[in-house]
Amino acid sequence: MQEYMNSTEKASLVRPFSKRPLIISGPCSAETEDQVMHTAMALARDKRVDVLRFGSWKPRTKPGNFEGNGEESLPWISRAMEATDLPAAIEVASAHHIEKAMAHGIRMFWIGARSTVNPFTVQEIADALLGVKDVSVMIKNPLSPDVELWTGAYERIKSAGVESIALVHRGFSSFSPSKYRNPPMWAIPIEMRQRFPEVPLICDPSHICGNRQHLLHISQRAIDLDFSGLMIEAHIDPASAWSDAAQQVTPSTLNEMLDHLIWRHSGKQSIRNHPQLQDLRADIDHIDDQIVHLISERMNISTKIGYYKKEHGITVLQNKRWADIRQRLNQKAKESDLSVAFIEAYLEAIHLESIRKQNEVINK
Ligand code: PEP
Ligand code: MN
Secondary structure, rough: OOOOOOHHHHHHOHHHHHHHEEEEEEEOOOOOOHHHHHHHHHHOOOOOOEEEEEOOOOOOOOOOOOOOOHHHHHHHHHHHHHHHHEEEEEEEOOOOHHHHHHOOOOOEEEEEEEOOOOOOHHHHHHHHHHHOOOOEEEEEEEOOOOOOHHHHHHHHHHHOOOOOEEEEEEOOOOOOOOOOOOOOOOOHHHHHHOOOOOOOOEOOOHHHOOOOOHHHHHHHHHHHHOOOOEEEEEEOHHEEEOOOOOOOOHHHHHHHHHHHOOOOOOOOOHHHHOHHHHHHHHHHHHHHHHHHHHHHHHHHHHHHHHHHHHOOOOOOOOOHHHHHHHHHHHHHHHHHOOOHHHHHHHHHHHHHHHHHHHHHHHHO
């Protein structure tokens, strides 16, 4: 369990995102000076909050919704920083936003999901930050589950010389019905961590959930996946919020949530102290080796079948055979306490690769 820091230590951090756990909180939108100040003061009373967040310019999907108070809200945010001794982050989507925010002493920014999808916008932000010292930038994932776009945004900001960068996972738009506003698709942030192991990964459960009731569960899930921080929307009076009312919590609910969350060790430094874990991992490695060997053997047989089908003019896809395999293995999955969804996903991957191999042979 890591220690939470006091506010003087927080303010003096050169790379504020490297702190773990890092707690960022504040309202979706900076609505009025009163709302900004009251929310900030209440959040700062919980010494675990490291950074405040506010939306000054709100990128709304459709016109007609509250689009933020823009420049007018920046002096309120400055005053909230002064009163609480906490840094504040705002969303920026243009060079103009950055210029205005910096003029008000704001040095922490995030690029929102609707901006990360657009390389022109990200590049404009990168150009505005070129050579600027002591700024920190969080890059939210793009709306679509596109690892390359997220990677590209990171590379653009990094190339501008920004030293303090974090990635924020806020889930992905989905057409399918889901209990989440933006389903998390954890494989995407996990892939980002594989690519950039040194870059702090922060979870934004508020925009993943779109409601209050799943926040704790998603937050704990992120922590257990070794995320180092959370960005959670909090509002002094969530029910009357001008944007994202359903997902914001009061500062005191945030406080309770933080009491419940369990920050486990990342395991990076201490793995040598856990010989039993090392043994279990060796067993897993051994099984993984066998699985890869067996898959390779399976593919070799597929290739042989491909030659046979070619010789006898039989199509690659044999619907009945495929349906039989699925049915047989679904039954086996149930008997072996494996989820059918998992076995289906595994089989689909195997089947597609097998078809690819056979197509290669048939069209040789
Ligand atoms: C926000 O943080 O208020 C916001 C608009 O987030 P996102 O870009 O994740 O939708
Ligand atoms: Mn919001």
